[in-house]
Amino acid sequence: STSKGDFSGKVVKLKPGLREEYLNFKKKSYRGELWFTAQNSKILVINYLDLEDYLLGVVPLEIGLKDNHFYEALKCAAVTARTFAINRMYEKRAFYDVTDGVKDQAYGGMDVETGIDSKSVIETLGLIITYKGKPALVFYSANCGGHTEDIANVFGPVNVPYLKGVKDGDPPYCERSPSFRWSESYTPFEIVRYLSAAKLISSTNFALESLEIKDRHPSGRAKSLIVNLMGEKPLVIPGSKIRDVIKSKKDNSILRSSNFEIELIRKDGILNKINLTGKGNGHGVGMCQWGALNLSRDEVPFHEILSHYFPETQLTQAYDN
Numbered sequence: 459s460t461s462k463g464d465f466s467g468k469v470v471k472l473k474p475g476l477r478e479e480y481l482n483f484k485k486k487s488y489r490g491e492l493w494f495t496a497q498n499s500k501i502l503v504i505n506y507l508d509l510e511d512y513l514l515g516v517v518p519l520e521i522g523l524k525d526n527h528f529y530e531a532l533k534c535a536a537v538t539a540r541t542f543a544i545n546r547m548y549e550k551r552a553f554y555d556v557t558d559g560v561k562d563q564a565y566g567g568m569d570v571e572t573g574i575d576s577k578s579v580i581e582t583l584g585l586i587i588t589y590k591g592k593p594a595l596v597f598y599s600a601n602c603g604g605h606t607e608d609i610a611n612v613f614g615p616v617n618v619p620y621l622k623g624v625k626d627g628d629p630p631y632c633e634r635s636p637s638f639r640w641s642e643s644y645t646p647f648e649i650v651r652y653l654s655a656a657k658l659i660s661s662t663n664f665a666l667e668s669l670e671i672k673d674r675h676p677s678g679r680a681k682s683l684i685v686n687l688m689g690e691k692p693l694v695i696p697g698s699k700i701r702d703v704i705k706s707k708k709d710n711s712i713l714r715s716s717n718f719e720i721e722l723i724r725k726d727g728i729l730n731k732i733n734l735t736g737k738g739n740g741h742g743v744g745m746c747q748w749g750a751l752n753l754s755r756d757e758v759p760f761h762e763i764l765s766h767y768f769p770e771t772q773l774t775q776a777y778d779n
Contacts, residue, residue, distance in 0.1 A: 602746035603738020
């Protein structure tokens with residue numbers, strides 16, 4: 459409904475009158491167009507815009523540090539985000555290509571844009587990562603804990619040569635970061651409560667005897683977590699599911715990494731406390747963002763950083779102006 463009358467359609471598309479103008483929706487500013495369409499009982503809102511304009515609102519949310527020491531890492535973020543988006547476009551989803559959250563890539567529109575982030579997007583215009591002439595699958599996590607992870611160990615039976623686990627450095631590049639080491643402490647009942655919430659046990663009326671890790675991947679991450687409950691058969695949680703089941707107590711989010719050691723503290727023979735000490739933050743597949751930041755600080759060019767985390771891939775100019 460506008461001053462010129464009422465309009466209706468399966469899709470309502472709004473676009474600025476001039477190229478340098480933008481649209482405002484729910485107190486946020488967006489480049490490009492805004493589309494509205496009915497989806498069941500709700501309205502689906504889509505920001506339709508140029509891919510390079512989209513990246514201007516993605517890169518600022520992916521790499522937090524903004525000074526020139528970390529500029530090469532920002533360019534890595536621009537290239538990986540562009541490659542990710544192009545892969546999603548190839549999937550030809552209905553209505554939209556990507557969501558604006560961590561399910562795909564965080565996107566904040568114009569309000570999050572910064573000069574140095576925008577510069578990294580502009581200077582890598584059209585560059586993507588390819589493997590055998592096709593856009594590569596790209597993944598990244600905050601901190602790999604010293605060794606990235608094979609994609610097959612996290613996302614299932616996928617054999618991709620450039621997403622095998624690699625050593626982050628010796629010493630690890632990501633070691634110089636606040637998220638490299640972490641610790642958590644739980645009572646036995648808290649662990650039982652997590653198991654119940656994940657529907658791995660029927661109730662919280664179980665007694666925890668121990669937790670153990672018998673086998674690890676070359677990265678150090680657990681292949682599985684063995685949970686021993688009194689009077690029950692051992693419960694086996696696959697390594698790819700551990701972080702979803704055992705939460706971080708600091709904010710009840712997923713556990714930072716599946717690369718951890720377990721300390722069981724007993725009092726009078728009864729389990730009293732479980733301490734976890736771990737390394738890394740995230741699934742560990744692909745590019746380690748803190749590793750990229752510290753390589754950038756050491757003046758390593760962005761194409762060498764990408765080659766380290768995605769071996770056997772190439773940088774390709776997919777398009778230009």
